[in-house]
Amino acid sequence: MSNINLPPLGVYVRNEFTHKKDSKSYNGKTFGRLIGARSLSNQAMQFQVLLDTGALFTGLPANAICFKEDAPKRELIDCQMWDTISSDIELIQFKTLLYMPCTVKLKSEEIIEGEYLFSIDHIGDQDLSRDPTEWKMFHAIKSKEGNFHIYPQYRIKFLDDALCSSEEGLSEYTFNETIYRLGS
Numbered sequence: 001m002s003n004i005n006l007p008p009l010g011v012y013v014r015n016e017f018t019h020k021k022d023s024k025s026y027n028g029k030t031f032g033r034l035i036g037a038r039s040l041s042n043q044a045m046q047f048q049v050l051l052d053t054g055a056l057f058t059g060l061p062a063n064a065i066c067f068k069e070d071a072p073k074r075e076l077i078d079c080q081m082w083d084t085i086s087s088d089i090e091l092i093q094f095k096t097l098l099y100m101p102c103t104v105k106l107k108s109e110e111i112i113e114g115e116y117l118f119s120i121d122h123i124g125d126q127d128l129s130r131d132p133t134e135w136k137m138f139h140a141i142k143s144k145e146g147n148f149h150i151y152p153q154y155r156i157k158f159l160d161d162a163l164c165s166s167e168e169g170l171s172e173y174t175f176n177e178t179i180y181r182l183g184s
Contacts (some may be wrong), residue, residue: 002039006047007118009034011148013049014073015089018057029069032057037091037120044076045120045138045150049078049163062150080150081107082136086124091135093118101159104151105143108142114143116158122151 012029015123038058046059061077087107097116105111117140136152143149158164 002036002089003013004089004120005092006034006036006091009117010067011062012066013051013057014064014066014070017060017081018051018055029066034065038090039089039120039122041085041124042083043085044080045084051179057091062148065148066146067142067148068146073128074147076106078106078110079148080138081152081155082139084122086122087134088122088124090121090123091118092121096163097158100163102141103157103159104143104149105155106149107158110147112143112149114149116140116143116156117142 009089011034012031014054015023015025015028015030024152030051032049032051034047035050035059038046038048041044044061045064047057047062048054048056049060049065053066061076063074063076094116100116101113102116103111103113120138122136122138138150139153139156141149141151141156
């Protein structure tokens with residue numbers, strides 16, 4: 001399935017993604033509800049937002065969406081590091097992680113603070129989601145600055161004092177390169 005429902009989060013959409021350049025509202029933001037996501041292999045994740053004006057906008061990239069009216073503008077590469085690897089996706093909202101504080105290491109190497117919202121898993125069986133060296137789950141993060149980030153787990157450090165007490169950095173870990181199988 002290439003479309004999934006998302007938790008209906010209140011968001012702002014940057015009007016430059018929904019209005020013509022010569023529009024008087026082009027530089028503003030419009031409030032709405034994040035309602036869905038769409039994945040097409042080798043493209044940025046696409047999001048659906050129902051604006052408070054009643055318009056349903058589809059195909060919005062992560063950097064079109066923010067949580068604060070004064071959120072600084074980010075380039076797409078800072079909001080989503082990689083293209084999707086499958087058109088088949090699934091939503092997971094890990095209850096243990098929900099709203100947990102975290103830091104995210106952006107592609108630019110900048111580290112920002114935020115909180116976990118939900119995850120999108122690539123589940124196709126004819127694409128890169130089957131390759132352990134390529135498979136990445138995207139985790140949606142609401143940054144303190146107000147932007148929406150979709151990042152893989154190896155770029156996120158969770159900071160819950162009750163559950164995460166290690167000072168060890170993310171750079172100490174590697175990604176899985178093994179396909180585990182049991183003989184049949």
